[in-house]
Amino acid sequence: MRVGGGFQNNNAGFNHKHLEVDQSALMKAFLHFVKAVFENTGQKKNYLEDGKQGRLQCLACGKSNAKFRSSKDFSDMHGLIMHTYYSDNADLRVDHLGLHKALCVLMGWNYSKPPDNSKAYRFLPADEAVSNQEDLIMWPPVVIVHNTITGKGKDGRMEGLGNKAMDSKLRDLGFGSGKCKSMYGREGHLGITVVKFASDQSGLIDAVRLAEYFEKENRGRKAWSHLQPLTLGKDDDDKNPNLVKVDERNGEKKRIFYGYLGTVADLDKVDFDMRNKVVIESRREHKGPR
Ligand SMILES: [Zn+2]
Known part of the structure; x- marks a missing residue:
C-alpha cells in the first residue's frame, strides 16, 4: 500500500x-x-x-x-x-x-x-x-486576477474591464491561451476576472506560468491579501500606488493587476455557475492529461 x-x-x-x-x-x-x-x-x-x-x-x-x-x-x-x-x-x-x-x-x-x-x-x-x-486547485485550472475594476458608471453600478479587453491585455503579456471572465455581483463588476485555462496538462502549465508572473512581480496572493481590507471603486483609488500606476509623461492611469492560481479557498470568489462546474484536484497528485 x-x-x-x-x-x-x-x-x-x-x-x-x-x-x-x-x-x-x-x-x-x-x-x-x-x-x-x-x-x-x-x-x-x-x-x-x-x-x-x-x-x-x-x-x-x-x-x-x-x-x-x-x-x-x-x-x-x-x-x-x-x-x-x-x-x-x-x-x-x-x-x-x-x-x-x-x-x-x-x-x-x-x-x-x-x-x-x-x-x-x-x-x-x-x-x-x-x-x-x-495544493487543492480548481479544475479546469484558473488564475484569479484582482483589481480589474474601472470605476462607477453613470447608473451607480460598478464597471470593470471587459472580457475581450482583458484577453488582449494578457495576450500582450505573453499569456494568450487563457479565456477571461469578469465576475459580477449585485452591485456590478466585482473587480475580479477569472482566467480559465484548458483542462489538460498544458492548461495547468500555462496557468502556473501566469501565476508565477504575478508572483515574480510581487503581485501574488500574499501581496493582494496585504492590501486588505480594501473597498475598490472609490474615487481615491487613483491615489493608491498599489492600485493605480500613473504614467508621468502622459498622465495615463493603469490599474495594477494581482493574480494567483485559483484554489479551493477561492470558490467564494467565482460566480455560481463556475462554482458548480469546477472540480477540485490535488496538484501534487496530478499525473497529467486525462
Ligand atoms: Zn457521519
Whole structure:
C-alpha cells in the first residue's frame, strides 16, 4: 500500500486509519468533500467558528442517506472530527475519512495525526496549513486576477474591464491561451476576472506560468491579501500606488493587476455557475492529461 504524503512523521507509526483504506477511493472522497466543505460560505463560517452559528452536520452521513440527514450533528468541531475519524460504519468509512481530511484542511489542522481529546491534532505549522490548501486547485485550472475594476458608471453600478479587453491585455503579456471572465455581483463588476485555462496538462502549465508572473512581480496572493481590507471603486483609488500606476509623461492611469492560481479557498470568489462546474484536484497528485 502506498504511503500517503505527510504521514512519514507520524509518531504513532503507520496505524493511521487513512492508510487502512484504498488510497485512490480515499483521494476521490477527499476531493469531493473538500469542495463541499469550502463552497458553502455560511457552512464554512460555522465550521471555522466551531459551531457558534448552529450544530455541525456530518456531510458523509448526509450524503449517503437523505432520510437521516440531520441525525448526525455535533455541537463543536472536535465532536465532528472524532465522529468522522472513528466512524464504524463500514459502508461509509472512506467517505468519513475523506471528510475528516477535508475538515482538517479547512481548519489548518494535522489530518495525519489521529484525533484524541488532547487535541494535539490541531497543531500544524502555518506554512504546512497554507500549502495543504494551495495544493487543492480548481479544475479546469484558473488564475484569479484582482483589481480589474474601472470605476462607477453613470447608473451607480460598478464597471470593470471587459472580457475581450482583458484577453488582449494578457495576450500582450505573453499569456494568450487563457479565456477571461469578469465576475459580477449585485452591485456590478466585482473587480475580479477569472482566467480559465484548458483542462489538460498544458492548461495547468500555462496557468502556473501566469501565476508565477504575478508572483515574480510581487503581485501574488500574499501581496493582494496585504492590501486588505480594501473597498475598490472609490474615487481615491487613483491615489493608491498599489492600485493605480500613473504614467508621468502622459498622465495615463493603469490599474495594477494581482493574480494567483485559483484554489479551493477561492470558490467564494467565482460566480455560481463556475462554482458548480469546477472540480477540485490535488496538484501534487496530478499525473497529467486525462
Ligand atoms: Zn457521519
